[in-house]
Structure formats: structure tokens, C-alpha cells
Amino acid sequence: MAVRAVRGATQLDVDARDHMLERVAEMVSGVMVANGLEVDDFISVIFTATSDLHSEFPAYAARRLGFGDVPLICARELEIEGSMPRVVRMMAHVETDLPRSDITHVYLHGAAALRRDLTRVQALPDDE
Secondary structure, three states: OEEEEEEEEEEOOOOOHHHHHHHHHHHHHHHHHHHOOOHHHEEEEEEEEOOOOOOOOHHHHHHHOOOOOOOEEEEEOOOOOOOOOOEEEEEEEEEEOOOHHHOOEEEEHHHHHOOOOOOOEEEEOOOO
């Protein structure tokens, strides 16, 4: 079993608590499904949020999915001029048999545009 890092990101339409919890749960669940992971496979998760999001801790959405024993932390994303607003990102450290090249990173909604350079990305853009 190897330790791997898997990334995810999602963009919120508005800074509202229920919307935050929904979008973050969708992202975490998407990472789990795309990589065949269960909660017990997670070592730790770092969540970041842009400074325009303050309605809820992103980690709380993971807690509601059963991540009660997994170390989680939230932090602020860097405020870079012109960066995408209302984005929650995650980097999870997991135990898996997948080789690094087979890890699928999950970018949802507007955040799907963030990492077009990755070869294994499950992207879910918003309908335009």
C-alpha cells in the first residue's frame, strides 16, 4: 500500500452554508468514487477556501460524510490578483494500491477550468 496525494476543487455559485456543504460533499465523494476510496483510506485532508467564502468550514462537509477520525484542516487560499472566486480546494493524503499515474483528481463546476494540464482529471463543468 502506498501513500498518494489526490486533489480536488469546486467552485460555489454563492457563499451560502448549505451550498458550501453540498458542493464540498460532492467534491469529496467524487474523489472517493473516482479513486475507489473509502473513509478508512484517508490519512489527512487539507481544505483551502478563497477569502470570499466564510459561511462554513469546508471540513465540516467531510465530517458529515463520516470523516470523524480523519485529521482535517482548513486554510485560506492565497489572494492572487485575477484568481477564480468562491473556490474550495482539497489535497487528501490516502493509502491506495493505485500508482501515482492512475490517481484521478476531481475538479467540479467552474473549477474544472483550473487544471486542464492534468492527464487524469474528472471534470464537471457548469452548463454554459
